[in-house]
Amino acid sequence: MVQLWARYRQYRARVVTAFVLSTVRKVMDVVPELLIGAAIDVVVRGADSFVASVLDVPDRRDQLIWLAVINAVVWVLESTFDYLSSLAWRNLAQQVEHDLRVEAYAHVQGLDMAWHESRPTGATLSVVNDDVNQLERFLDTGVDKLWTLALNIVLVGAVFAASSWTLTLLAFLPIPVIVVGSLWFQRRLQPRYTVVRQAVGRISGLVAANLGGMATIKSFTAEDRELVRVGAASEAYRVANADAIRASAAFVPLIRMAILAGFTMTLLLGGWMALDGTLEVGLYSVLVFMTQRLLWPLTSVGEVLDLYQRAMASVRRILALLDERPVTLPGTRSLPAVQGRLELRAVRAGYADGPDVLHDVSLVVPAGEVHAIVGPTGAGKSTLLRLLLRFADPRSGRVLVDDVDLRELTWEALRGRVGYVAQDVFLFEGSVAENIAYGRPTASREEIELAARQAEASSFVEAMSDGYDTHVGERGVTLSGGQRQRLALARAILRDPAVLILDEATSAVDNETEAAIQRSLAEVSRGRTTVMVAHRLSTVRHADRIWVLDAGRVVDAGTHDELVDRPGPYADLWAVQTGDLTTERTGA
Numbered sequence: 076m077v078q079l080w081a082r083y084r085q086y087r088a089r090v091v092t093a094f095v096l097s098t099v100r101k102v103m104d105v106v107p108e109l110l111i112g113a114a115i116d117v118v119v120r121g122a123d124s125f126v127a128s129v130l131d132v133p134d135r136r137d138q139l140i141w142l143a144v145i146n147a148v149v150w151v152l153e154s155t156f157d158y159l160s161s162l163a164w165r166n167l168a169q170q171v172e173h174d175l176r177v178e179a180y181a182h183v184q185g186l187d188m189a190w191h192e193s194r195p196t197g198a199t200l201s202v203v204n205d206d207v208n209q210l211e212r213f214l215d216t217g218v219d220k221l222w223t224l225a226l227n228i229v230l231v232g233a234v235f236a237a238s239s240w241t242l243t244l245l246a247f248l249p250i251p252v253i254v255v256g257s258l259w260f261q262r263r264l265q266p267r268y269t270v271v272r273q274a275v276g277r278i279s280g281l282v283a284a285n286l287g288g289m290a291t292i293k294s295f296t297a298e299d300r301e302l303v304r305v306g307a308a309s310e311a312y313r314v315a316n317a318d319a320i321r322a323s324a325a326f327v328p329l330i331r332m333a334i335l336a337g338f339t340m341t342l343l344l345g346g347w348m349a350l351d352g353t354l355e356v357g358l359y360s361v362l363v364f365m366t367q368r369l370l371w372p373l374t375s376v377g378e379v380l381d382l383y384q385r386a387m388a389s390v391r392r393i394l395a396l397l398d399e400r401p402v403t404l405p406g407t408r409s410l411p412a413v414q415g416r417l418e419l420r421a422v423r424a425g426y427a428d429g430p431d432v433l434h435d436v437s438l439v440v441p442a443g444e445v446h447a448i449v450g451p452t453g454a455g456k457s458t459l460l461r462l463l464l465r466f467a468d469p470r471s472g473r474v475l476v477d478d479v480d481l482r483e484l485t486w487e488a489l490r491g492r493v494g495y496v497a498q499d500v501f502l503f504e505g506s507v508a509e510n511i512a513y514g515r516p517t518a519s520r521e522e523i524e525l526a527a528r529q530a531e532a533s534s535f536v537e538a539m540s541d542g543y544d545t546h547v548g549e550r551g552v553t554l555s556g557g558q559r560q561r562l563a564l565a566r567a568i569l570r571d572p573a574v575l576i577l578d579e580a581t582s583a584v585d586n587e588t589e590a591a592i593q594r595s596l597a598e599v600s601r602g603r604t605t606v607m608v609a610h611r612l613s614t615v616r617h618a619d620r621i622w623v624l625d626a627g628r629v630v631d632a633g634t635h636d637e638l639v640d641r642p643g644p645y646a647d648l649w650a651v652q653t654g655d656l657t658t659e660r661t662g663a
């Protein structure tokens with residue numbers, strides 16, 4: 076809470092206003108009880124009554140009319156302040172929810188790719204959505220309730236104190252019991268709600284992952300198995316919640332017993348005092364009402380504490396997320412123009428605490444050349460591309476563009492100059508045109524169409540129902556793998572980057588499409604440095620230089636013709652892919 080308060084200093088004025096509005100409402104709320112007492116006092120004592128002496132109205136009927144008018148005014152005021160304070164609290168809760176969600180999302184976007192890859196998307200989603208909602212639920216009504224409960228004790232306490240010290244002591248007797256009880260419950264609830272929130276995170280993680288892998292689940296007819304897994308996660312959540320509910324539900328009965336004690340005391344002793352004449356009848360009735368007013372609202376302490384503990388479990392998760400720090404931080408240098416010379420100098424790289432995936436890799440891609448990286452699966456090709464985009468930094472060695480270490484550059488200076496087509500093409504909710512223009516939203520329709528033509532995407536886009544305005548889903552499900560890749564290529568080249576990085580850009584396409592993409596690659600790579608990873612060697616045979624990677628090391632390099640002419644892994648691979656086994660035998 077303290078951390079949240081510090082984080083949202085800018086809302087101090089709004090918080091104070093909300094507290095003031097709640098306070099006025101609460102004061103108005105207590106007045107009618109006093110008026111009831113005053114009314115009884117009028118009936119019992121007439122001309123000697125409290126109202127008579129204050130208002131100087133001798134007639135009892137007139138006194139009652141006065142009381143009725145005051146009551147009506149107070150009632151209207153209370154309703155007005157009730158409206159205003161609830162508006163203030165709820166809007167504040169919405170504002171904090173909004174700010175926190177946007178802040179959490181912005182923070183998540185700033186975290187490393189490695190962080191994203193190591194954590195289930197659903198778990199992050201559950202923090203940004205559910206946990207932020209949970210806090211809003213508490214701020215919405217919880218703070219207001221806690222504050223008015225405290226005020227209630229003070230205000231009602233003042234009325235008691237002004238009337239009879241004996242009764243004050245008796246009526247307040249249950250309060251320490253309730254406070255101690257609340258603290259005890261708080262301690263018991265806290266770990267339980269932490270478990271509940273963790274369970275929610277696990278369900279979200281599982282469901283999000285399964286929705287993403289629906290095709291695999293169906294193809295293996297694993298629906299029943301997955302249902303059992305999701306069911307088990309949901310059951311764990313239910314059990315965790317049931318545990319918390321058991322603890323939280325026991326709270327109200329305890330408070331009711333304490334209340335009963337306080338109420339009985341006032342009823343009995345106050346009555347006896349009224350009979351003895353040591354307490355006015357009007358005041359006695361007020362005190363009986365007041366005991367109710369003092370103690371009954373405390374039954375809702377349990378509910379508020381429950382909300383509070385749920386919210387705090389969520390806040391801890393949100394703050395833990397906000398405490399995550401990106402390891403790969405941008406530099407401050409911007410380059411006026413990028414030629415596009417790339418270099419890896421004795422680079423060693425790997426993932427998390429795992430072993431090295433790249434060992435002492437050195438290579439140079441002169442500006443404007445097309446280089447390919449080939450090698451068996453798991454050789455480290457994608458890992459190498461990640462370094463060029465600075466999705467991660469090498470463990471040792473340097474990655475340079477135009478002789479400048481990538482670590483020195485701002486994100487815009489680096490990634491703004493690089494076009495990237497990932498293995499798994501991601502298309503956003505929106506039209507084809509919007510997807511192509513993703514890297515340059517201000518691009519004109521003509522520019523978008525030109526990029527599509529260069530990427531050989533125009534013919535299939537124009538054949539679609541709404542052409543460039545056709546809506547493609549989140550995963551671009553309405554497009555084939557090859558079509559998606561060509562859209563991604565169009566997207567990359569519309570930025571007119573100095574460096575183009577293609578990861579398996581042609582793996583998912585047929586021969587005809589591959590030929591089309593090769594033509595477009597020849598066109599789009601003209602004048603820019605292009606680094607491409609490919610499994611199909613036919614795609615890269617025209618590259619200026621091909622780097623052969625095996626088990627994280629550069630084992631050979633040269634043009635296609637040079638490499639097929641000498642025995643080695645490339646010649647072997649070529650032989651396998653072209654079906655020319657003689658070459659393979661020679662190579663082996």
Ligand SMILES: Nc1ncnc2c1ncn2[C@@H]1O[C@H](COP(=O)(O)OP(=O)(O)OP(=O)(O)O)[C@@H](O)[C@H]1O
Nearest residue numbers: 192426429432450451452453454455456457458459
């Ligand atoms: N996110 C990751 N976390 C941990 N290890 C990883 C991660 N990604 C890749 N690796 C490991 O790094 C090694 C190289 O993987 P990489 O994806 O770079 O190979 P690749 O040559 O691109 O393979 P492919 O041709 O199959 O795409 C593999 O052993 C792989 O298990």
